[in-house]
Amino acid sequence: xxxxxxxxxxxxxxxxxxxxxxxxxxxxxxxxxxxxxxxxxxxxxxxxxxxxxxxxxxxxxxxxxxxxxxxxxxxxxxxxxxxxxxxxxxxxxxxxxxxxxxxxxxxxxxxxxxxxxxxxxxxxxxxxxxxxxxxxxxxxxxxxxxxxxxxxxxxxxxxxxxxxxxxxxxxxxxxxxxxxxxxxxxxxxxxxxxxxxxxxxxxxxxxxxxxxxxxxxxxxxxxxxxxxxxxxxxxxxxxxxxxxxxxxxxxxxxxxxxxxxxxxxxxxxxxxxxxxxxxxxxxxxxxxxxxxxxxxxxx
Numbered sequence: 524x525x526x527x528x529x530x531x532x533x534x535x536x537x538x539x540x541x542x543x544x545x546x547x548x549x550x551x552x553x554x555x556x557x558x559x560x561x562x563x564x565x566x567x568x569x570x571x572x573x574x575x576x577x578x579x580x581x582x583x584x585x586x587x588x589x590x591x592x593x594x595x596x597x598x599x600x601x602x603x604x605x606x607x608x609x610x611x612x613x614x615x616x617x618x619x620x621x622x623x624x625x626x627x628x629x630x631x632x633x634x635x636x637x638x639x640x641x642x643x644x645x646x647x648x649x650x651x652x653x654x655x656x657x658x659x660x661x662x663x664x665x666x667x668x669x670x671x672x673x674x675x676x677x678x679x680x681x682x683x684x685x686x687x688x689x690x691x692x693x694x695x696x697x698x699x700x701x702x703x704x705x706x707x708x709x710x711x712x713x714x715x716x717x718x719x720x721x722x723x724x725x726x727x728x729x730x731x732x733x734x735x736x737x738x739x740x741x742x743x744x745x746x747x748x749x750x751x752x753x754x755x756x757x758x759x760x761x762x763x764x765x766x767x768x769x770x771x772x773x774x775x776x777x778x779x780x781x782x783x784x785x786x787x788x789x790x791x792x793x794x795x796x797x798x799x800x801x802x803x804x805x806x807x808x809x810x811x812x813x814x815x816x817x818x819x820x821x822x
Contacts, residue, residue: 549781549815552581552636552788554606555804556744559793562800568597574801576601578808584609584640584790588624595631606788607640607678607708607742608632612662614645614655614686620662629673636788638676638741640708641666643687643696650688653695659686660699667702678741679707681714689717690732697739706741709733711776712762712792715748719758725750725771730779737783744790745773746807763794765803767810774814781818 560571560583575583575598582604585594591608598605608628612621621641628639641663648655663679670677679693687693693707714732718725747764748771754760766773777789791811796803 547781547821548819549777551781551786552604552606553791553808553811554582554584554604554788555580555791556584556793557586557609559791559796559804560800562798563802565800568594569600571800572597572601572603574804575603578801578804579812580791580804580808581788582606582636588622588628591628592631604635605632605637607638607790609640609642609680612641612643612659612666614643614658614662615647621666625666626669629670629675632675633673638678639666639670640678640680642680642682642685645686648686650684650686651692652686655686656696656699659696663696663700663705664702667700667705671702671704676704676706676741679705681708681710681717683713683716683720688713690714690736694735694739706739707736708790709736709740709743709780710792711743711745711748711771711773712759712794715750715762715771716758719752729776733779734783737780737785740780740785740787742787742790743777743780743785744792745776746792747771747773747810759795763792763796765796765798765810766791766807767813773810774817777814778818 555575560574565571565574580603583598584607585591585605586609588610595605610622610625614620643659667677679687679697681687681689681693687696690709697705697707715725718728747766747768749761749769750771752758752761761769791807793803
């Protein structure tokens with residue numbers, strides 16, 4: 524009888540381990556872009572930080588170097604984090620292509636989850652111009668090496684019309700920079716816009732480019748979106764909506780990266796959304812929570 528009980532116990536324990544091993548969950552931090560926290564009367568950093576906290580966000584993005592310390596203090600007072608800091612690299616400014624104060628940011632984020640978003644621009648060199656990699660790569664290596672002194676990470680931010688315009692550019696350049704602390708972001712709205720510009724089907728292309736980005740992927744961003752713009756003159760109204768709106772399958776977008784092993788932060792793109800911050804951030808958070816439940820359920 525004791526042997527039978529032990530056998531049943533063993534079988535139940537083994538089954539539990541298998542079931543638990545198969546359970547999936549979304550543990551990625553979820554943060555808002557800074558453009559989404561200022562409308563509807565949320566004027567001070569303290570009000571913005573409290574709004575994010577009350578709605579369940581893990582943190583925020585900071586744009587630029589000015590005022591970083593003040594935002595960091597307000598955000599951390601609510602128990603949140605600044606996950607990304609959006610900083611410009613200008614290839615045309617040969618004497619100083621980036622703000623030298625960037626080292627002060629690296630000092631302030633040492634030991635914190637903040638990563639630096641580098642958007643690389645040029646009026647002299649065309650977007651995606653491979654022949655100019657030799658100009659950009661040493662600059663990015665210099666920034667990455669500086670960041671490494673403070674155990675910080677930097678990411679390339681693909682942005683249509685910029686020199687690093689698409690995910691393929693970010694992958695190519697990150698590979699040439701060859702620094703473990705330099706990676707990339709996959710940005711949904713700019714991915715859709717770039718596909719639209721080039722006449723590419725974004726749904727058909729997505730699995731292969733998502734897979735190719737994984738070795739360099741430090742963060743992703745997304746939002747509600749249509750796969751194709753309803754109005755050619757206002758494409759960003761289609762490509763950036765509150766999460767849960769639009770016909771593009773944003774859950775599958777997220778799930779694809781999660782299934783590929785992505786564990787980094789997920790940013791909510793909020794540029795030019797006209798709703799008050801509390802309204803669209805609440806709506807997007809509700810969708811995020813529904814995605815978490817759906818993923819845990821194995822759907």
